[in-house]
Structure formats: C-alpha cells, structure tokens
Amino acid sequence: MTTALTRLEHDLLGDYEVAHEAYYGVHTARAVANFAITGTPISSHPELVVALACVKLAAARANRRLGLLNAEHCDAIVAACEEIRAGELHDHFVVDVIQGGAGTSTNMNANEVVANRGLELLGHQRGDYRHLHPLEHVNLGQSTNDVYPTAVKIGLQFAVHRLRVAMAALVTAFADKAVEFGGHLKMGRTQLQDAVPMTLGQEFGSYAVMVGEDADRLGEAVTLISEINLGGTAIGTGLNAPRGYAEAVCEELCAVTDLSLVTASNLVEATQDVGAFVQLSGVLKRTAVKLSKICNDLRLLSSGPRAGFGEINLPAVQAGSSIMPGKVNPVIPEVVNQVAFEVVGNDIAISMAAEGGQLQLNAFEPIIAHSLFESLAHLTAACDTLRTRCVVGITANVAHMRAAVEHSIGLVTALNPHIGYEAATRLAADALNSNSDIASLVLDRGLLTPSELESILRPDNLTGCVHAFGDS
Structure with a gap:
C-alpha cells in the first residue's frame, strides 16, 4: 500500500511504512527507530558513504564479469553508486553511527539507497x-561482515x-618559522628550569620534525588497512560467493578507488581481526599526544604577556x-589540546571494542569506525586551524629572549x-645569590679573558648555529 506520504515495504518482521520520498527502505527505517543513540547519522562520515558506494559498484562489476548480474541491473547499480561517489x-x-548488528544496518542502508x-x-x-532488489542484486555475493570492514x-x-x-602543511608552517627564527637566541629549558642556550628556530624546527614523523607513521599504518576480506561473506569461508569472486571484486575495487588493496590470505582471520584498526588508532593517539605537547609549549612560551615567559606572541x-x-x-592551542584529549578517549573506546570481539566476528x-573517522576528521581540522589561525602569525620577542640568555646561570654549562x-x-x-650575570662574574674573577669568554659564548658554539651573538 502506498499513500502520498509513505510507501509500505515488507521484511521478515512484517509490513512497515517508509517515507515516500526516502531512498532507503524498510531495513533502514527499522534501524533508525531502533538506534536513536547519538542523533549523528553515518552521512556525517562522507568518506564511509563514498567507500560503501565504491564497494557496491565494484561488486556489481565483478558479478557482471562472472555472469551473475545482467547488464541492465549492473548499469543501474553502477550509475547510482557514481552519483553517491x-x-x-x-x-x-x-x-x-552507533548501532547494533556489526554494521548490518549500514550495509542495508547502502543497499536500499543504491537499489x-x-x-x-x-x-x-x-x-x-521486483525490478532491482537491494539484497538479491545490490548485495549479491556479499555479507555485511565483508562489505562493512572493507568499506571502513x-x-x-x-x-x-x-x-x-x-599535517604536511603544518610541517611547512613550522619549518618556515624555524628559518625565520633561526638567529634568535633563547634559553632552552628542562623540567621548566634553565638549561642551555638554543635558538627559537631550533625549537620550531623540532616541532616540524615531530609532526613530520607522525605523518610518516600514518603512511605505514595505511598499509595495514589495505588488506580486505571482501569475498569472505559471513565468516570468511566464502559461502554464497562464487569461485573467482574475491579476486574479481578486489581488482574492480582497486580500479574504482585507485588504492592498492589486497585480499587477505586467510579470510576467516581477516573477518574477525580488527588489529589494523587498533594499530591506526594508536598512531592517531601518538599524533594527538605530540600535537598537544607542542600546543602546551606554545601556550607556555607565549604566557604573560608580561608576567610569564613572553618569548613569543600568538596571533590575537x-x-x-x-x-x-x-x-x-x-x-x-587550547582547542587543539581538546581534540587531542578526544582522540585519546577514542583510542580507549577502540581498544575495548577490539577486545570485546567474540569468535568469528567483532560486533x-x-x-x-565512528571513533576512527571522528579522530581523523577532528585532527585534520585541528592541524588546519593551528596552522592558519596560529603558527603562521607567531612573532618573537627577540630582546626579551636575549636578555634572559645573558642573565641566565645556564651559561655556566658552556664554561x-x-x-x-x-x-x-x-x-x-x-650568580644566583647576587642576581649577577655569569659573564660579569667570570671577568671580575679573572677566570677567563674577554676574548676567551667571547669565543666560548659565540652562538654557533652555544647552539651549533652560525649566527653572531645578539643578532636578531
């Protein structure tokens, strides 16, 4: 039965009214009613929606190659998927985004929209x-248990x-500041106590390296999520997927996504193991922790402006x-800190979910998936925001830093x-008790000649950088 507002669809539980204008169907409608949890739909993760369309498109082409799907059905599925992509x-x-059923409702949602x-x-x-079925045609040769993790x-x-x-853009921003601040001498600190001199450029250069290292680690983690279990169907045995389907669908999927995907050598293991997600989450946590540490430094170095460190100025x-x-x-920096805290929390949720899996499937x-996509999206926004709204506009208080170096007892390490x-x-x-500077005491006591002292305290000797002491 169909009215102006709804259409009647049927599943194993019976008839159910679906909004007439909806592209989804009965299975999705029931899931919406069942999982009123966060109010955040899976469309909030557009990469996942596009990936689902890629999987359905590749499956249709593979099924067509194997003679399981006629040209009319294949073309209709492919065209719908291209629109979604x-x-x-x-x-x-x-x-x-949070649902029971190991992602079944997400797969059903994709099947119905495409159909x-x-x-x-x-x-x-x-x-x-009757003319194009979500399960008989769109989901042909598939199971949620291989579609969903592959799409994720x-x-x-x-x-x-x-x-x-x-992250690469943020690295460039820090590296540019390292060059700009290359001649600005300041005190380095350990445990918040004066240590030895360095340049502000060295400090910002270290931030560039820290972020760049984690961009590389993310590249390594991607290798682990390039292994897919599509073709394993329910538990990895390949039941209801014809011979040659796994190879064909992987080839089609590589062509559609332009990614280097490989079919897992053991599909039973691949269907139940979420270790690759745990690994990626760990790298995201590492990235978040290091970004947060950098932001802690920026807040401390800019503290004041007169009663704190006051070495740099953040854009107002x-x-x-x-x-x-x-x-x-x-x-x-404060908002980036908070993103980092969220990513660490997401990592805990991912770890518990991975551990909670049982037997041949992790439910x-x-x-x-939600936690990983959320961490990735928020870290991406955080890096962009930190770069454009903060790092590129940072300036240095050169005279203040130089005076701190000249008055610091940390210079004795060089002597x-x-x-x-x-x-x-x-x-x-x-020097500490008399509030005197080290250089004056050395010369007053005749411990070194002025030329010896000047040579020892040259910035290139103190920091490894070739800039004259006091250069700005």
Whole structure:
C-alpha cells in the first residue's frame, strides 16, 4: 500500500511504512527507530558513504564479469553508486553511527539507497524491488561482515590522506618559522628550569620534525588497512560467493578507488581481526599526544604577556575575557589540546571494542569506525586551524629572549670544560645569590679573558648555529 506520504515495504518482521520520498527502505527505517543513540547519522562520515558506494559498484562489476548480474541491473547499480561517489544522496544514509548488528544496518542502508536510485534510473518507482532488489542484486555475493570492514578501510584511507595533507602543511608552517627564527637566541629549558642556550628556530624546527614523523607513521599504518576480506561473506569461508569472486571484486575495487588493496590470505582471520584498526588508532593517539605537547609549549612560551615567559606572541584572534579588559587567551592551542584529549578517549573506546570481539566476528566495528573517522576528521581540522589561525602569525620577542640568555646561570654549562665543574658550580650559586650575570662574574674573577669568554659564548658554539651573538 502506498499513500502520498509513505510507501509500505515488507521484511521478515512484517509490513512497515517508509517515507515516500526516502531512498532507503524498510531495513533502514527499522534501524533508525531502533538506534536513536547519538542523533549523528553515518552521512556525517562522507568518506564511509563514498567507500560503501565504491564497494557496491565494484561488486556489481565483478558479478557482471562472472555472469551473475545482467547488464541492465549492473548499469543501474553502477550509475547510482557514481552519483553517491559524487556526493549525491548522502542525506539518505540515516542510520545512527552507533548501532547494533556489526554494521548490518549500514550495509542495508547502502543497499536500499543504491537499489531505489537504480530503480528510478530504470524508470520504476522506489520500493518496486521486483525490478532491482537491494539484497538479491545490490548485495549479491556479499555479507555485511565483508562489505562493512572493507568499506571502513577504504574510507579510512581517504580520511588518512586528508590528515596527512593537513599535517604536511603544518610541517611547512613550522619549518618556515624555524628559518625565520633561526638567529634568535633563547634559553632552552628542562623540567621548566634553565638549561642551555638554543635558538627559537631550533625549537620550531623540532616541532616540524615531530609532526613530520607522525605523518610518516600514518603512511605505514595505511598499509595495514589495505588488506580486505571482501569475498569472505559471513565468516570468511566464502559461502554464497562464487569461485573467482574475491579476486574479481578486489581488482574492480582497486580500479574504482585507485588504492592498492589486497585480499587477505586467510579470510576467516581477516573477518574477525580488527588489529589494523587498533594499530591506526594508536598512531592517531601518538599524533594527538605530540600535537598537544607542542600546543602546551606554545601556550607556555607565549604566557604573560608580561608576567610569564613572553618569548613569543600568538596571533590575537578574539577577546579573552568578559571581565578582564584587554586579556587575550591562547584559544587555538587550547582547542587543539581538546581534540587531542578526544582522540585519546577514542583510542580507549577502540581498544575495548577490539577486545570485546567474540569468535568469528567483532560486533562492535561501528563504534570502532565512528571513533576512527571522528579522530581523523577532528585532527585534520585541528592541524588546519593551528596552522592558519596560529603558527603562521607567531612573532618573537627577540630582546626579551636575549636578555634572559645573558642573565641566565645556564651559561655556566658552556664554561664547565674551561674552568671545571667545581668552579662552575660556585659561579652559578654566586650568580644566583647576587642576581649577577655569569659573564660579569667570570671577568671580575679573572677566570677567563674577554676574548676567551667571547669565543666560548659565540652562538654557533652555544647552539651549533652560525649566527653572531645578539643578532636578531
């Protein structure tokens, strides 16, 4: 029965009314009713929706190659999937990101949207599954248990690529600042205590290396999520998938996605093992932790502006207080810190979900997928925001840093090889107690000649950089 507002569809539980304009069907509609959890639909992860369309498209072409699907059905499925890949129909992927059933509702949602759009392209009404069926045709030779993890892995590769692009741009921003600040001498610190001199350029250069290292680690993690179990169907035995299907669908999927995918050598293992997701989550956590550490440094180095470290100035992007006029807060590093905390929490959820799997399937892949896509999206946005709203606009307080170096007792470390540890220790204590600078005490006590002291305290000797002391 069909009305102006709904159409009647049927499943094993009986009849169910579906919104007439919906491209999804009965299975999706029941899932929407069952999983009113977060209010966040799977369309919030566009990479996953596109990846699902890639899988359905590749499966249709593989089934056509094997003589299991006629040309008309194949063409309709492919055309519908191409529209989804182009960004259309995403608002009809409505199942909640957190759902029971190991992703079955997500797979059903994809099957129904593809089928109903395919029906339209063939000149039929949505829901008239006699002509193109979500399960008989769109899902032919497949199971949620091989479709869903395969689509997740493909979508994650798309998302990782975007994150790595954002990280590369952030690396460049830090590297540019390292060059800009190359001649600015400052005190390095360990355990928040004065250590030895360095340049601000060295400090920012280290941030570039830290972010770049993790971009490389993400590239390595992608290799692990390039192994798919498509063709394994329910538990990896390949039941209901014809001979040659796994090889054919993998070839088609590689062509569709332009990714280097491989079929797992043991599909039973691959269907139940989510270790690759755990590995990727661990790398994302590592990335988040290091980004957070860098942001902690930026907040500390810019603290003040007069009663703190005050070595750098972060761009002022908004007023900082409703009660303290003139106050500006380091809000960009702070928001990146919070993204990092979220990613660490997501990693814990992923670890628990991975451990909670039982026997031949992990039922908790939806929360694993949601957490990974969320971490990737938020880290990508965080890197872009940190770069454009903070790093590129950072300036240095050169005179303040130079004065701190000249007054720091940390300079005695450079004198240690020339006057001995005991003498250097006494010198440091006396300088601290008298609030004197090291250089003046050395010359007053005749421990070194002015030329010897000048040579020892040259910036290239202190930091390994070839800039004259005091250069700005």
